[in-house]
Amino acid sequence: MASCKWVPSFFTVLLILPLLSSSTSSLSPEELAQIPVKFFDFAKRQELFDYMVGVRRTIHENPELGFEEFETSKLIRDELDRIGVRYKYPFAGTGVVGFVGTGGPPFVAIRADMDALAMQESVEWEHKSKVAGKMHACGHDAHVAMLLGATKILQEHRHELQGTVVLVFQPAEEGGGGAKKMIDEGALENVAAIFGLHVSSSDPIGSVSTRSGPFLAASGFFEAVISGKGGHAAIPQHTIDPILAASNVIVSLQHLVSREADPLDSQVVTVGKFQGGGAFNVIPDSVTIGGTFRAFSKESFMHLKQRIEEVITRQASVQRCNATVLFNEREKPFYPVVVNDKDLHQHFLNVAGDLLGPRNILEKPPLMGAEDFAFYQEVIPGYFFMVGMKNESQGKLESGHSPNFRINEDVLPYGAALHASLATRYLLENQPESTLSKGDSHDEL
Template identity: 55%
Template sequence: MGAHLALVTIFVTLLLHCCNIDYGAYVTAHLSSDLKGFQFFIEKTNDFFNNKKNDLLSNTFRGSPSNRTSSTTTTTTTTTTSTTLMSSSILEIARRPETIEWIKSIRREIHEYPELAYEEFETNRLIRRELDRMGVGYRSPMAGTGIRASVGTGGPPFVGVRADMDALPIQELAEWEHKSKVAGKMHACGHDAHVAMLLGAAKILKNREHHLKGTVVLLFQPAEEAGIGAKRMIEDGALEDVEAIFAAHVSHQHPTSVIGSRSGPLLAGCGFFRAVITRREESSASHTTPHVDTILAASAAVISLQNIVSREANPLDSQVVSVASFNGGGNDIDMADPKTVVLGGTFRAFSNASIHQIRRRIEEVIVEQASVYRCTATVDFFEKKQPIYPPTVNDEQMYEHVKKVALDLLGPNNFNEVPPMMGAEDFSFYSEVVPASAFFYIGTRNETLGSTHSGHSPYFMIDENALPVGAAVHAAIAERYLNEHG
């Protein structure tokens, strides 16, 4: 009996070695006190040899084309097994009770003390505190309050994962134990969850650092909502050596933990404008001043702006021009025609060519319509302070990478291909520098918990059960990328 056990042990060890299976990861993922994992392994081993024994003999004694095909099949089988073990191990770490409680506590601490763009000093301290506890190295500050951390070998390849940190100037109206304690500020877009998930990924990756075949770069970015934090992070070297980058956003449109994404354009490019229409002061020979109505001039400009999309754009090329504010400067008592009227709005499209064409036409329409009504106009697109956001376009291969990871990790019922949306994201600035990029959603919708409100709503809530899943997805995307490109 002892001799038989010794032979089985030697056989299993040699097979694990030949198949390039990490024994430690296998034990973590499958073995248990009742030896179910060992039984699972023996069953899989029997299947493997029953199906492949003839090809294995051919590979051993001959070097024919069929031999090479069999070798490829064996390699594919080994890779699939290795990927399955990796996914199981990552999920096991993410779903430990202590991991779940820790990641929720991180999110709640950030949620209670929200900070606006470039004010994320306490959030920065919290992140550095947790990275120090993990033994994860980092560079800080970047872009004022941002952080670049790294886990792995310290060498190539380098894959990036980004989380944004800033809150919004919104008074939270959702009542729960960890409601914002800062008046007029709230994490109404889930960036607190993004930070918690990326810290969770850091913990998982640090736990599995000996498996990493390269370096994972973790970017904690300020000012996504306002201030183009991504652009400043890039200027401070956040993307140094990074060859692929990924990011996620919580979504109330998808059930908890369901991943959603698409290849190609996902989010629109976006710009903002502010136009000032001013009355010309003209005099006739008789010193009478012609009546000039700035309200009428501005109204004509608003109507004409709508024609840019309805009459000039390709109907199959989705575009938006929206006037969101109109200020004539008067009130109910003062009925005099104002000297100036100020318009403000936004414009969006799914290609850089379309977004810049819209920008040009907005300026032409406002200036020329104002002239018709004997007014002058200036249009400011804020390009010095806030450049136009490019569209967020997912690279096809990186989208497929996210999809494969989600399917392997969570199963076919937990991935959806989603339509493009007119929202905008400054992740697009990373994508311009690193085209091998993909952005995806993680669902947090749970009607029972009230997690049904859109981002930027004062009633915004998330289902925190998505947090460990998001951490696992981040970690698996990064580790698998390194496995495939290292």
């Protein structure tokens, strides 16, 4: 009886051992270095390259906005079924989480976002968006294709995996905070670390760019309604002009960065929305303005939020107007700072260096762009990097969030191989400690 109770207790101990142990892989450094090379060769095979291109173009033709990625999600699930990979669905409405490997620890995740932007595509080509006013203008179609490509690589080499790779297909990165909802619904259960990537039109093909520590800024949105009293433009003394008040508000908001922020503490306040009035000779009753604010620390970010509300309401009152400020965190949650884990940074340098060569790993300065990958990094160690796709022979590529944005599809094998290599090497190099001595075996228990 006593021995029967002891055996399950022993296995319970094995399951809860720390995943980030100091144990090393049984493979030699030379054998570990060959994994990215082998995976890249696999990713460049014509069959797999054509597969990723086909997936990417199908998704590009049929873009879906955040939390509306129903067909994209179905495509992913159909592909996982064909590849023979187990998955769970749904997460956050349309999200999918797949599993490749042993099904046991350690667990490491690789992530792709799925949503498009509300934008009309201007690029004329065979696979242009078929949906008016929607476009994959930030490369998420390529991200999904690369993660499915990585899935094929991992599934082909599943018997070499010493643990489980978790495949995170996430909705609503573009302002919707889909990552946070994925976490809330258990997508990171048992996961010890996570990797994410983004295509970069400013870095050359065959390179990656990244940095340790703060990488992308915290981000939030605001909207304000400034109300006055409308009337005829010829008799402004009988009105309370909200357009004048809004104009003064916008100028004053710029002073938050130029005169209140430390010049060495990067911050941004941008008003991108101004709606009010419909006639040349009528002063409207109200004006709506909106914008974004960003910073590289939580303290600076929350201070900006406070001052934005104060400036809008008080500056409006100077012009005899009332103002209501909304941050709408429920629909557009504030994104934290993307902070790359220092230990995962070294892991990335090792793996990417073996794949691309150290000279093709570029140090990226901090960027004021934002990414909801930061939500994952608040929960577990995470690492985010850029994959270059600029090819001088193809001319200049527009940056993301542009109607002229286009993907250099030659980038697909790089992303797929990096995803698969980072996850596989992580599993090999972070095995749970065994409490058994070399002479022990499960048969003896």
